[in-house]
Amino acid sequence: MIPLLSVQDLSVAFRQGGRETLAVDRISFQIAKGETLAIVGESGSGKSVSALSILKLLNYPSAHHPSGKVMFNGQDLIAADEDAMRKVRGNDITMVFQEPMTSLNPLHTIQRQIGEILELHKGLRGDNARARTLELLALVGIRDAESRLEAYPHQLSGGQRQRVMIAMALANEPELLIADEPTTALDVTVQAQILKLLKELQGRLGMAMLFITHDLGIVRRIADRVCVMLKGQIVEQGPVGAIFGNPRHDYTKRLLAAEPKGRPAPVAEGAATLLEAGPMKIWFPIKSGFLRRTTGHVKAVDGITIRVREGETLGVVGESGSGKTTLGLAILRLISSEGPIVFLGDRIDGLASAAVRPKRRDLQVVFQDPYGSLSPRMSVAEIVAEGLTVQQSGLSYAQRREIVARALDDVGLDPSAMDRYPHEFSGGQRQRIAIARAMALDPKFVVLDEPTSALDMSVQAQIVELLRDLQARRKLGYLFISHDLKVVRALSHRVVVMQNGRVVEEGPAEEIFARPREAYTQALLAAALNLEPVGVAAVRE
Known part of the structure; x- marks a missing residue:
């Protein structure tokens, strides 16, 4: 059987300042129609460079290929000229990147950005393009899609932006979808929806996928075969069941053992309360019409009460747009809110900026993106x-x-x-x-806003260990915001589950994970901890 894509002996090197660095070293792999191949490995292993080489999206001529071919439907893409590549890109092969804010045009609406693709490749305009755009947004799980057509990227949550990127990639029903960490910014329920959607599209279109991720749980669920990369080389490849069940290479064994483990040290009896807040209210006005009158409100935080003691971590979980980050920013007094916030015995919610500044020594934050912060x-x-x-x-x-x-x-x-x-x-x-x-x-209290979501599994485990060690030594209080429930479980003493600005469930972490009471919490946990494979090989069986 002739593969859809065959990468043969491919190398990638970069020239800079008279020096040449080899980023990818003679890798080979194949993808058949309807198959999903996952590439895993730590940052810098060459995963994304390999994927970008397929569509020739590297910075040429500083990047070049000392060896190798990329055969797609019998055509060598490495040898193809730019005109030929334009016909392939966005039509036969599409790509979803990790960071949607750098991929979406901040000056264009969502409708215009998807519409440009439909017009260029499908010749759809006007009502036809609008109808297809709505269909695509609904497919990727964007609620009330019609109200989002005129939205700009900055008006959407991180998860919604990534869903728009996936909708754009799927607009032309490609033969091969290259997905470079496409679910990193998504909460677990949306992640499960996207994986299910991709699987369904594979079944209908016979679409193949090259899936790049550091989340081994996703690999186990969606992939048929997996390549493990280390320092630019593929050190092991094979069926997912064989790689996960009987890894041969030491590096593969280390990756599989790298998930965050353990639990935080118990909170000391009689530990002092560091922060107590609530009921808190943060409503953002919705303005419309020529006079920009307020016609409604987005209830980002609606009546939430929290308490954190010395040496305690309160985990805050929920889907994108549930109000997790808004809550954290309000507690730090970086945005306005209604309701009392008591820190170290003093109310800080009504203080002016100058009065809050001395307290910022004890109130710190670690943001999600270590590149942007x-x-x-x-x-x-x-x-x-x-x-x-x-x-x-x-x-x-x-x-x-x-x-x-x-x-x-x-x-x-x-x-x-x-x-x-x-x-x-x-x-x-x-x-x-x-x-x-x-x-x-x-500091005494730190807001951790998705501090591990952009990191490899092995690095995630190291950061969790570091945060637990710092907490134990310094009696730190953490507000830990995350959609990765495995990390939340490893770090949190108590958990608050948020939905649409409200708390739907809260309690000790072990109790929430072992016996969730609310249907929403049960759905979150099922999406995060379900390891049932959903790849096309599993479907065939």
Whole structure:
């Protein structure tokens, strides 16, 4: 049987400053029609570079191919000219990227962006294009799709933006879909919906998928075969059942053993309350008409009450748009809210910005994206010391350097690297830098907003261990926001489940995971912890 895609002995090298770096080293794999092949490996292993090579989306001529072919339907794409590649891209082969904010045009509405694809490849315009756009948005699970047509990317949640990207990729019913971490930004229920949708489309269209991910649970559920990459080479490949059941390579064994494990240290009896908030209310007005009158409200947070003690982690889970991040930002006084917020015995909800500033030493945050939250123009020392210059302005240069060195050592980084810049570090190291920045001020309470979602499984486990260790040593209180329930379980003492701005269930983490009472919580857990395969091979059986 002739494969749909055959990558043969492919190498990718980059030229920079007279030097040449080999990123991919003589890899080979095949994908048949209707089949899903997953490529797994840590950041920097060459997964995305391999995928981008198929569509020749690398930065040529600095990137080149010392060896290899990419055969698609009998055509060598490496040797194809740009005109031939334009016919393939977006039509026969499409791609979904990891970060939708960098892939969607911020100046165009969702309808226009999907409509451009339909017009270019299918010749659809006007009402026909609108109808097909609505159909695609509904397929990828966007509720009330008609009201989203005129929305811009910044008006959608991260999960909604990724769903729009998937809708655009599927618009022309491609033969091959390349999905580069397509569910990283999605909550578990939407992730399950997207995987089910992709499987259904495979069955209807005979579409093949090349699926790049660091989530081995997804690989187990959706893939037929898997390639494991390490330092630009494929070190092991084969059927999913064989790789997961009997891995041969040591690196594959380490990857499979890398899921976050264990539980946090118990909260001490009589631990003091660090933060108590609520009932909290955050409603955003919906304005319409020529006079921009308020016609309704988005109830982002609607009557929520929380409490966090010393040495305790409160996990906050729920789907995209449920209000998790809004709640965290309000507690930090980065957005306005109604309702009391008591921190270390003092009410901070009514304070002016100048009065809140001294308290920010004890209230810190670690954001989701370690790439976007660190300034590329500042050294690590400057980044970590930035809060010190505001909160402890009397410190000398040497004293600040000493505190930075201690903070970096605390998070497992070499203090001698403090004068390097963020781009010189891996994703996991950058997240450690972001944690060091928060810890440099010796805070009492930290909001962790999806701090592990963009990281490899092995790095996730390391960050969870680091956060638990810091908490135990410093008696830190965490508000841990995440859609990854395995990480939530490993880090949280108590869990709050949010839906549409409200708490639908809360309680001790073990109780929530073992005996969820509410149907919504049960659906979240089923989507996150279900390991039943959904790949086409399973369907054939």
